[in-house]
Amino acid sequence: MFLTGPGLPIKLELVPTANARSLSKVFRQINPAVVVIVTKEHGHSGLKPGETAKKGGLGSGVVVSKDGLIMTASHVVQVADAVSVHFLDGRSVSARVVGTAMQADVALLKLETVPDNLVVAELGNSDTMAIGDEVFVVGAPYGIDHTLTVGFLSGRRRPIGICNQLVPIEFLQTDAAINLGNSGGPMFSWDGKVIGIVSHILSQSGGSEGLGFAISINSAKELLLNQKSFWIGLETYLVSGPLAKALNVPQEAGLLIQRVADNSPAREMGLEPSMIPVKIGRERILIGGDIVLEVQGVRISTKIEDVCQIRDTMGGLHQGGSLEIKVLRGGKILTLSTTR
Known part of the structure; x- marks a missing residue:
């Protein structure tokens, strides 16, 4: 960048802040654990009664164990006939749904074969997060894989309902940009620990308007890893x-x-x-x-x-x-x- 004045032009070097350099390093470390989820499902063709057609779906996910378990959003895979998981290095592996908790919009996949050198994300403790803490989201908005967006933890929300929850469910609100394709992707704390799984947005336009929600990782762990929720499909x-x-x-x-x-x-x-x-x-x-x-x-x-x-x-x-x-x-x- 140059500024001109009475004398010669002065060149200003824009140096990244320590915070930005820190995030860049953390992103490089966690990025291989983030995956793209591609689904195939069948449904009505929309043309004739009784006529079926194959349809595709897209979402994001995160590797949570060395034996090939992946968390994503339940609405991404709930009625999927086939699921494939795409990694940063270009590998693609088939997976099956082993559990879903539709009330929390979270699901667990199991890779059919576990790749060598599988990178696993560290699961954090979402209870330690405070409103105002910086967070970031990695996913595939509109299919643009491994996209990083940054924001703050804007709120902590529990579903308003008429029924008591068997397991307390909490959604983390953020202004980090979330769009179609981000569903199921991880929300990270600034030190690179997974604190949520992206669920949905509130929007008038259909795109990000700063109101994104992720199921807290503590809720997801209890439903999927501890209770081993059932998938019915x-x-x-x-x-x-x-x-x-x-x-x-x-x-x-x-x-x-x-x-x-x-x-x-x-x-x-x-x-x-x-x-x-x-x-x-x-x-x-x-x-x-x-x-x-x-x-x-x-x-x-x-x-x-x-x-x-x-x-x-x-x-x-x-x-x-x-x-x-x-x-x-x-x-x-x-x-x-x-x-x-």
Whole structure:
């Protein structure tokens, strides 16, 4: 940079601050532990009733163990038929979903083969973070991989709900830029420890407006590593009132199955997804699939106590446990079960 004055031009050297140099070093150390998650899933083609099409998805993630465990966001992989993990050095490895906690939007993947010299990120203690602390996020916004954005911890938020949480869930708010593709990526403290897994943003434009949220790493560790949450591989839509009557649901409400992931417990149970597109008010949904009436003996309902019980039942499922679901299919009530 040059400044001109009465004499000769003066050249000013812009020297990075110690803080910037420190972050650059930390970024180089943690960057190989950050991955890009690419998914394939099938759904309705949008052209003809019953016609399916393959679709792709994109997110971010972080390696959390030497044996190939990766944390990401549950909405990135919940109904994925196939998952591939892409590393900084260009390697690509297939992975499978081993657990999700949809109420916290966090999931755990396991690499099918563990690469040599796998770099693992250190998990921090999110309880030690204070509002105003500097944080940074690494991910793949719009597919631009290993992008670094910087901000502050702007707030600590607990979901406002009608049900008590079996496991306390906390979201960390930040003004660091977060966009489509960042979901599932790590939020780091300034010393390079993972303190959160990116979940979502609040935005009028669809892009970053300084309101990003990540599930705290303490919540993620408890749900995925300690409790070993169950992955079912299912997406549903709550039907009640006139719509439930129109679909001949023999009770107050049910869960209409929208999508089912391949190689998932839901697929193994034989659950059938909907394939006929309809528009209900401003919403577009699929009908024609199974309608869940009960989960583990708990009836689907719109009553507050029943909603909480269903949520707690699903959230309390663990790997290796059994699952029993009662569904309405073609006018008949069937009971399906699986062990995972």
